[in-house]
Amino acid sequence: MNEPVATVAGAESRESLTVERAAIDGALDEFCARFLGGMPPAVANAIRYSLLGEGKRLRPVLVLAAFEAAGGRGDATRLAAAVEVVHAYSLVHDDLPCMDDDDMRRGRPTVHKEFGVAAATAAGLAMVPLAVRCALYGAESLGLDDAHSRRIVSELMRASGGGGMIGGQLLDLEGEGRALTLAELERIHNAKTGALICAAVRLGGIAAGASEERIDALGVYGRAIGLAFQITDDVLDVTATTDVLGKTAGRDAVLQKSTYPALLGIEGARARARALVEEGCSALNAEGLLTSRLEHLARYVVARRN
Amino acid sequence: MNEPVATVAGAESRESLTVERAAIDGALDEFCARFLGGMPPAVANAIRYSLLGEGKRLRPVLVLAAFEAAGGRGDATRLAAAVEVVHAYSLVHDDLPCMDDDDMRRGRPTVHKEFGVAAATAAGLAMVPLAVRCALYGAESLGLDDAHSRRIVSELMRASGGGGMIGGQLLDLEGEGRALTLAELERIHNAKTGALICAAVRLGGIAAGASEERIDALGVYGRAIGLAFQITDDVLDVTATTDVLGKTAGRDAVLQKSTYPALLGIEGARARARALVEEGCSALNAEGLLTSRLEHLARYVVARRN
Numbered sequence: 001m002n003e004p005v006a007t008v009a010g011a012e013s014r015e016s017l018t019v020e021r022a023a024i025d026g027a028l029d030e031f032c033a034r035f036l037g038g039m040p041p042a043v044a045n046a047i048r049y050s051l052l053g054e055g056k057r058l059r060p061v062l063v064l065a066a067f068e069a070a071g072g073r074g075d076a077t078r079l080a081a082a083v084e085v086v087h088a089y090s091l092v093h094d095d096l097p098c099m100d101d102d103d104m105r106r107g108r109p110t111v112h113k114e115f116g117v118a119a120a121t122a123a124g125l126a127m128v129p130l131a132v133r134c135a136l137y138g139a140e141s142l143g144l145d146d147a148h149s150r151r152i153v154s155e156l157m158r159a160s161g162g163g164g165m166i167g168g169q170l171l172d173l174e175g176e177g178r179a180l181t182l183a184e185l186e187r188i189h190n191a192k193t194g195a196l197i198c199a200a201v202r203l204g205g206i207a208a209g210a211s212e213e214r215i216d217a218l219g220v221y222g223r224a225i226g227l228a229f230q231i232t233d234d235v236l237d238v239t240a241t242t243d244v245l246g247k248t249a250g251r252d253a254v255l256q257k258s259t260y261p262a263l264l265g266i267e268g269a270r271a272r273a274r275a276l277v278e279e280g281c282s283a284l285n286a287e288g289l290l291t292s293r294l295e296h297l298a299r300y301v302v303a304r305r306n
Numbered sequence: 307m308n309e310p311v312a313t314v315a316g317a318e319s320r321e322s323l324t325v326e327r328a329a330i331d332g333a334l335d336e337f338c339a340r341f342l343g344g345m346p347p348a349v350a351n352a353i354r355y356s357l358l359g360e361g362k363r364l365r366p367v368l369v370l371a372a373f374e375a376a377g378g379r380g381d382a383t384r385l386a387a388a389v390e391v392v393h394a395y396s397l398v399h400d401d402l403p404c405m406d407d408d409d410m411r412r413g414r415p416t417v418h419k420e421f422g423v424a425a426a427t428a429a430g431l432a433m434v435p436l437a438v439r440c441a442l443y444g445a446e447s448l449g450l451d452d453a454h455s456r457r458i459v460s461e462l463m464r465a466s467g468g469g470g471m472i473g474g475q476l477l478d479l480e481g482e483g484r485a486l487t488l489a490e491l492e493r494i495h496n497a498k499t500g501a502l503i504c505a506a507v508r509l510g511g512i513a514a515g516a517s518e519e520r521i522d523a524l525g526v527y528g529r530a531i532g533l534a535f536q537i538t539d540d541v542l543d544v545t546a547t548t549d550v551l552g553k554t555a556g557r558d559a560v561l562q563k564s565t566y567p568a569l570l571g572i573e574g575a576r577a578r579a580r581a582l583v584e585e586g587c588s589a590l591n592a593e594g595l596l597t598s599r600l601e602h603l604a605r606y607v608v609a610r611r612n
Binding site for chain 2: 036037038039040042043044047093098117118119121122123125126128129130132133136145146147149150153154157158160161162163164166167169170171173174191
C-alpha cells in the first residue's frame with residue numbers, strides 16, 4: 001500500500017490535479033484581495049500566510065470532483081476554495097500552544113510562530129466568518145440560486161461547528177493522555193476530520209443540483225474517506241519523517257494521543273483505511289457516481305506519503 | 307445623565323422590553339434544544355450556560371425595534387436572537403485568561419471558570435457556525451426569501467469577522483499598556499463593539515425589506531449608538547461597582563487600557579456619548595424611522611447603569 005501518488009492516480013490525473021490546485025490557489029488569492037481589507041494588518045497577514053501556504057487542497061479538490069461526478073456545470077473553484085478556508089483555520093488553531101503546540105506546518109513555521117499567538121488566534125477566529133462570505137461569493141459566482149447557497153452555508157457551518165470539527169478538536173484535546181476505545185477514537189476522528197471532508201463532497205453534489213439520494217451517497221463516500229484520511233494521518237505520524245510530512249512527526253506519542261496504529265497495529269490500521277475506501281467507492285458506484293477521479297482521490301487518501 | 311432606565315424609557319416601554327426579552331430568551335432556549343445535539347457535552351453545556359444567562363439582550367432588541375420601525379411584518383424574534391449568539395461568543399472569549407482574564411460576567415462565574423478554558427474556547431469557536439445556522443433558521447421562520455437570508459448572513463459575518471468584532475478584539479488586546487490616540491481608540495471601539503450593534507440595527511431593516519437609503523440610515527444610527535455604548539462601558543468601568551455591573555469593575559485600569567474617560571474625562575466622555583445619540587437619532591428622523599422605541603433605546607444605551 002505504499003504506492004506513490006503518481007502511480008495510483010496516473011500521470012493524467014496528476015496533471016489535472018496540478019492545474020486544479022493552481023486554480024484553487026488563485027481563488028484563495030482572490031479571497032485575500034477581496035475580503036481582508038479593513039482588517040487589522042496583523043490579522044490580515046496571518047490569514048494570508050495561512051491560506052497561501054502550500055497545501056494538498058484535498059477538500060476543495062473533493063468538492064470539484066463531486067461536482068463533476070454529479071454533472072455540475074460551470075466553475076465551482078471559488079466555492080471549493082471556501083472549504084479550504086475552514087480547513088486552514090482548523091490548522092492555525094490546532095497548532096497553537098494551548099492545543100497541539102506545534103512549530104512547523106506544511107514545511108514552514110506555524111502561524112503563531114510567525115505572527116504571535118494573539119494574531120494567530122484572532123486570524124483563526126476571523127476565518128470562520130470569512131469562510132461563510134467566501135462560500136456565498138463562490139455560490140454566487142457559480143450562478144447558484146439563493147436556496148442552494150443557503151443550504152451550502154448551512155451544511156458547511158454544521159460541519160465546522162460544535163457537532164463537527166470544533167467539537168472534535170475539544171474531544172481530541174480531552175482524550176490526550178487517556179487510553180480511548182476504538183469507538184471513542186472513531187467518534188473524535190469523524191468529528192474532527194471526517195465532518196469537513198464529508199461536507200466537501202456533499203457540497204459538490206449540492207452545488208451540482210444532485211438528488212437527495214445522490215447527495216447521501218456522496219456523504220457516505222465522504223464520511224468513509226474522511227475517516228480513512230485520519231487513520232492514514234495517524235499511521236504517517238509514526239512511519240514518516242518530519243521532512244517528508246512537512247510537520248513534526250511523532251507528535252501523537254509526545255502528546256500521548258490514542259491512535260489507530262496503537263489500537264490496531266500499523267497493518268491493522270492500514271487495512272481498516274483500505275476497507276473504508278472500498279466502502280465509500282461502493283456507495284458511489286450504487287448511484288452511478290463513481291468517476292475515476294473520485295476513485296483515485298479515495299485511493300490517494302490512504303496511499304499518500306504526507 | 308444618571309436617570310434610571312425606567313424614567314428614560316417609560317413604564318410602558320419597560321414592560322414591552324421585559325416581554326421582548328422573555329421572547330428572545332425563549333428563542334435562545336429553542337436554539338439550544340435544536341442545534342446543540344451531537345456536540346460533545348462539555349461544549350453544549352458551556353454554550354447553553356453562555357446563552358441562557360441573564361443579559362440585556364440589547365442587540366436582539368435593536369433588531370426588533372429596527373424591524374418594527376421599517377414596517378416589518380411577522381415575528382423576527384429568532385432572527386434577532388441569532389445576533390445575541392455572536393455577542394455571547396465574544397463575551398466568552400473576551401473573558402478568557404489569554405484575553406481580559408475575568409472571573410465574573412452577568413453576575414455569575416465566567417464560562418471558563420465554570421467549564422474550564424478548553425471547553426470555553428471550543429464553545430466560543432462553535433458559536434460562530436451556530437450563529438449562522440440560527441440566523442438562517444430565524445430568517446426562514448420569518449418567511450424571508452433566500453436572497454434576504456443570504457444578505458443577512460453575509461452582513462452578520464462581516465460584522466463578526468476580522469474587519470469587525472474579532473479584529474477589534476485583537477486591536478484592543480494589542481492596545482493594552484499603550485497610550486492610544488482618540489482616533490485609534492475610536493477605531494477599536496467601532497470594530498469591537500460598534501460593528502455588531504450596527505449590524506443588528508441594519509439586519510432589522512433588511513429583514514423588513516427596507517430600501518437601501520433606509521438601511522443606511524439605520525446603519526448610521528447603529529454605528530453612533532454602538533460607539534456611545536462602548537464609551538458608556540468605559541465610563542461605567544470607572545464609576546460603577548462590581549455589584550451593579552455584574553462584572554468586575556475597574557478592569558480597564560488593571561489592564562492599562564486606553565479609555566474615553568482617560569482621554570476626555572468622565573464628563574467629556576459622557577458628552578461625546580450623548581452627542582452620538584443625537585447624531586444617530588437625527589439620521590433616523592431624516593428617513594422617518596425615528597420611532598419612540600429606537601429613541602428610547604438610544605438614550606438607554608448612555609443612561610444605563612450596567
